[in-house]
Amino acid sequence: MTPSTAPANDPHFATVQPMLPGAVQPLVWRGAELGGQATPVTSSGWPALDRELPGGGWPHRVLCEVLSPQPALIEWRLLGPALRAVAAGGGQIVVVAPPRQPYMPGLIHDGLDERRFVWIRAEGPAQRLWVTEQLIKANACQALVAWLPQARHEQLRRLQVCAQAAEGLVFLCRTEAAQHEASAAPLRMHATFAVDWELRVRILKRRGPAFDGTLRLPSVPGGLASVLTPRLRRPGRLLAGLSSSKEPADVVGRPALPQHRRHAASR
Numbered sequence: 001m002t003p004s005t006a007p008a009n010d011p012h013f014a015t016v017q018p019m020l021p022g023a024v025q026p027l028v029w030r031g032a033e034l035g036g037q038a039t040p041v042t043s044s045g046w047p048a049l050d051r052e053l054p055g056g057g058w059p060h061r062v063l064c065e066v067l068s069p070q071p072a073l074i075e076w077r078l079l080g081p082a083l084r085a086v087a088a089g090g091g092q093i094v095v096v097a098p099p100r101q102p103y104m105p106g107l108i109h110d111g112l113d114e115r116r117f118v119w120i121r122a123e124g125p126a127q128r129l130w131v132t133e134q135l136i137k138a139n140a141c142q143a144l145v146a147w148l149p150q151a152r153h154e155q156l157r158r159l160q161v162c163a164q165a166a167e168g169l170v171f172l173c174r175t176e177a178a179q180h181e182a183s184a185a186p187l188r189m190h191a192t193f194a195v196d197w198e199l200r201v202r203i204l205k206r207r208g209p210a211f212d213g214t215l216r217l218p219s220v221p222g223g224l225a226s227v228l229t230p231r232l233r234r235p236g237r238l239l240a241g242l243s244s245s246k247e248p249a250d251v252v253g254r255p256a257l258p259q260h261r262r263h264a265a266s267r
Helices: 074-088 104-109 125-138 153-163 176-180 235-245 259-265
Strands: 063-068 093-096 117-120 143-147 169-175 187-194 198-205 215-218 249-251
Touching: 063 074, 063 153, 063 176, 074 093, 074 143, 074 169, 074 187, 074 198, 093 125, 125 143, 125 153, 153 169, 169 176, 176 187
Parallel strands: 063 169, 063 187, 093 117, 093 143, 143 169
Antiparallel strands: 187 198, 198 215
16 A cells, blocks of 8 residues: 555554655645644734644634624734734734724733724725725735625635735634634634633634634733732622522512511412
């Protein structure tokens, strides 16, 4: 059996090294393994997330989809560390059609250089798609973040083809309902906020084996990190304690009557 036809589960297959040029070997990938990246990557800024991303960071030259239930809120927290790194390296960041106006004081406080930040307003799905595609084709920035909630599968495929020739990061932000739709993006993830100042991230698609768990990424806003007490860093425990100490109620907002008063009231 030749190396090209040996099954991946053959115990002798691992010892057979195909005679491939050195430049080709990094491009060979087995589906059961977490893929490497022949193209550059930028660290996500979250060590736990980097360990689960092919190549150890956000990949360049591909579409990265971020799905969330609260558009234009969670994306900034998740992508913020990578965007800061891009700006710190002199790269340009362009955001297209965010549902809410970016809060620049907060972004600046988190270390994002406003001189490296461009916000493009685009009205309607067609205009958003056109602007995003032109920016990718022009290789106009080192990081592009576009909100395309209504993009169709064939449109995403066209953007992915364009992204393969671009040098920077390309993030598409969409609603969580899109997780049930087909997508040409090689990397897809779903992110939500949890009560204990953390992001919870599920990787829906990546180059490699399926990821069935949920990553919990501590995400205290920069302006609050220095003033939160240890108890307030875990508000979930505090809320659980308050709810367990409350008296039971017959009607929402009205405490239940003591046992002897219930009998008197029923007479």
